[in-house]
Amino acid sequence: MAVGLSRMSEQREQLTRRRAELELELASGDEPILKTQARLDDTLALRLKVEAELAVARGALEEADASLRSLDEQRLAAERRVSAARETMDAARLAAQETHVRRAALAEQFAETRCQLAEVLANLDAAANVPAWEQSLGEARADIERLGQVNLAAIDELKDHTQRKEYLDSQFADLTAALATLDEAMRRIDKETRTRFEDTFERINTGLRDKFPRLFGGGTRTWSWWARTSSPPAWPSWRGRRARRTAPSTSCPAARRRSPRWRWCSPFSISNPAPFCLLDEVDAPLDEHNVGRFCDIVRDMSARVQFVFITHNKSTMELASQLIGVTMNEPGVSRLVTVDVDEAVRLAAV
Numbered sequence: 001m002a003v004g005l006s007r008m009s010e011q012r013e014q015l016t017r018r019r020a021e022l023e024l025e026l027a028s029g030d031e032p033i034l035k036t037q038a039r040l041d042d043t044l045a046l047r048l049k050v051e052a053e054l055a056v057a058r059g060a061l062e063e064a065d066a067s068l069r070s071l072d073e074q075r076l077a078a079e080r081r082v083s084a085a086r087e088t089m090d091a092a093r094l095a096a097q098e099t100h101v102r103r104a105a106l107a108e109q110f111a112e113t114r115c116q117l118a119e120v121l122a123n124l125d126a127a128a129n130v131p132a133w134e135q136s137l138g139e140a141r142a143d144i145e146r147l148g149q150v151n152l153a154a155i156d157e158l159k160d161h162t163q164r165k166e167y168l169d170s171q172f173a174d175l176t177a178a179l180a181t182l183d184e185a186m187r188r189i190d191k192e193t194r195t196r197f198e199d200t201f202e203r204i205n206t207g208l209r210d211k212f213p214r215l216f217g218g219g220t221r222t223w224s225w226w227a228r229t230s231s232p233p234a235w236p237s238w239r240g241r242r243a244r245r246t247a248p249s250t251s252c253p254a255a256r257r258r259s260p261r262w263r264w265c266s267p268f269s270i271s272n273p274a275p276f277c278l279l280d281e282v283d284a285p286l287d288e289h290n291v292g293r294f295c296d297i298v299r300d301m302s303a304r305v306q307f308v309f310i311t312h313n314k315s316t317m318e319l320a321s322q323l324i325g326v327t328m329n330e331p332g333v334s335r336l337v338t339v340d341v342d343e344a345v346r347l348a349a350v
Helices: 002-112 117-123 130-147 154-216 288-301 341-349
Strands: 220-227 251-258 276-280 306-310 322-330 333-340
Antiparallel strands (some): 220 251, 322 333
16 A cells, blocks of 8 residues: 555656646747737738728829820810811811912903903992802803703704604504594493393393203292392392392392202302313212203203213213223223213114
8 A cells, every 4th residue: 555655646746747847838838929929910010001002002093094084085185176277277278279279360361351450440330249240150150061062953953853743743643543443442342242241141041941940840040130249138038029130230140049849059150152061970969860850951952062071870871972981900000991872882783
C-alpha cells in the first residue's frame, strides 16, 4: 500500500509540473495572435482609406467623362455651324460669280446697242419696273422654247392629216352603218328564233299529250313557262287552277307529270331533235309491264329517230337490229362481240 501511495505522489508531482509548463506555454502563445490582430486592424484601416480614395477618383473620372461628352457635343455643334456657314459662303460665292457673268453678258449686249448707259438711265421712266420686265421676258423665252424649231412643212402635214381624218370619218360612218345593219339582223334572228322555238315547243307539247298516256298507262301531264328566278308550284297547289305562264324570253320550260296513282314527279327538260338518241339503262327501274310500253314507244319512234341504248333487259334487246356486247373469255382480257340480229334471223331460218 505504501508503494502505491508513493507512486501516486510521483504521478501527481509530474502532472503538476506538466500543468505549470502548459500554463507557461499558453501565456506565451497569445502574443503572436495579438500581433496578427494588430496587423489585421492596420490592414483594414488602410483598405478603408484606399477605398475612400478610389471613390473620390471614380467621381472625378465620371465628372471628367461628362465634361468630355459636353465638349464633344459642343465640338459637333461648332462643326455643324462651320459647315452651314461654309455652304452659305459657297452659295454666296456662286451667286456673286453668276451675277458677275450676267453683268458682263448684259454689258456686252448693251454695248451692241451703241447707246450710252448714263443717257438711257436719265431718260428712263420713273414708273419703270425692271423685275416685271425681266419676268415677262423670261416667260416669252420659255414660250419660244416650248414651241421648238419652226416646222416649215407644217402646212403639208396639216393637209395630209386632214385627208387622213376625212378617210377615218368615212370608215367610222361605214362601221356605224354596218353595226346598225348587224343589230337589225340580230333582232330579226332573235324574233325568228323565238317564233320557231315556241312552235317547236307546242309541237313537242302536242306529242307529249299523245305519248304520255301510252308510256305510263294513263295520267296527265302539265307543261308551262316559269320565271328563271322562281320554281314551279308544288302539287297540290296546281290542282283546280290554271298555271301562270310567262314570256319565253324571260323564263324556262318546266314540266310536271302525274301517274295514274296521283304521284307528282320532278321536272324534266327538252332539247332540239338530233340525228340519234342515246339511252343509258332507262328501262332499269321499270317493271315488265312498263318495259313493254317503253318498247312500244321506241319501236314507233325508231322509224324517224335512230336509237342507241344500253340495257340488260332481254325485252329491250329484242328491239335492236344490231347488238354489241363485251365478253371476257380470259381473266383481264375483254373482247367486243357484234351481232346483226336480222342476219342472225335469216341464217336461223335457213
